[in-house]
Amino acid sequence: MEPQEASGGSGSDGAGGGQAPGKPAAVPTLPPAPNGSWPLPSRIVIAATIGVLTIGVTLHLLLVFLFVAPPNAISKEYNGLIRGYVDPEFDQNWRLFAPNPLQSNIAVHARAEVAFPDGSRRTTGWLALTAQDLREIRHNPVPSHAHQNLLRQAWDFYNRTHDVKGRAMGLRGELAEAYVRRIAAHRLGPVIDGGQVVKVQIYASYTPIIPPRWSSDRGSTKKTYQVLPWWPVSEKEFP
Template identity: 50%
Template sequence: MESDPEETKKEVPSEPPTGREWSLGARIAIAATVAAVCVGVGIHLAMVFLHVAPSNTISKKNSTLIDHYAFPEFEQNWKLFAPNPLQQNIAVHARVQVRLPSGQRLTTGWVNLTGQDTKAIKHNPSPSHIDQNMLRRAFEFYTNSHDQQDKSLGNRGSISREYVLRIAAHRMGPELNGGKVQKIQLRSVATPVAPPKWSNENINTHPTTRVLPWWSLTERDFR
């Protein structure tokens, strides 16, 4: 007896979907993103390599471009390593002399500018390099260009003074307490870092203060 073809015919089940099908536009976007990341990483590695590598033809020819890329985000120095790691915290303070409308001159108290930077950095997962480095490097530039009597040690002395002066002036502002800011004074408070408990090293942690002269300000310094 012959079987009915309709009865013996079986449907072949279709295969279950294996995953989401990306559209052509999405695949192009992903490929472009991956390519851009690879190019960016390659440029970054090349720039950092040329910055830290011994001087060569390529680094000499493109020194300006390499320095602009490396500083200040990828700057390297030896202050975390032997033989002379940085072992003190330095805070820069500022105060100003204000002339009131009545003609009276008023001197403000000291403002901890470094403390403002520290507050902006603390608990910030991506702090600004301006908060981290600008004031610190400017004051370091000044102290490296002047002796303890604030006498310039070279041609860069006047530049370093104007640089740190204008940074502090912008922090304080052209007007304060109802008057016009006319002079500014900076000081540094250096506090040695205490040694760890397991160390036998004896360090005096008493802070030392260096007070700079009063500097006159003009409208140009606030621009």
């Protein structure tokens, strides 16, 4: 009687007899899924957003490419549009590959003149802008683009658009001044110790990189400074 008991079907699955031995249980058929998991308005918004982002990224890459590419008919025809978009936030330079790359460490500093409600004014100490960026970069596996390049590119842009006497060379020089001034104003803030920031001043120190011992180059190791005049600032300079 034991073989019959072992081979008998289980009646727990309901009336009508058990499942044949060795065959898997039948999988119930699910109803077909509706077309699309998002409603139509949401799909339209998502498609429109993707389209706008695609167009924006394409135009950005195209304008930057035309800016850095050798002069051609298209870049000459639309020079004003290209430079108006690239300068100053997306300004490019390839000094790393130039015959004379940068050979000094540049540190930019800023200070402010603060006006108080009682009519008095006070000059703050120097704020090390470059040191701020270095603190954010060191030991950071993914430092931001702003901490790596914003101040450095702005200072390089300023020097490339000013003569040896510090005079702006055309509209790009004036734009560079506004760019550097606004960065300093942002870092210092609109209010210090209860007073309103009304002027900013910037200076940079240049420390030559000492050549290696095996090099025959024995350039100057003297630190030099570049001090800019006081610039007035208004509320529009601050975020």
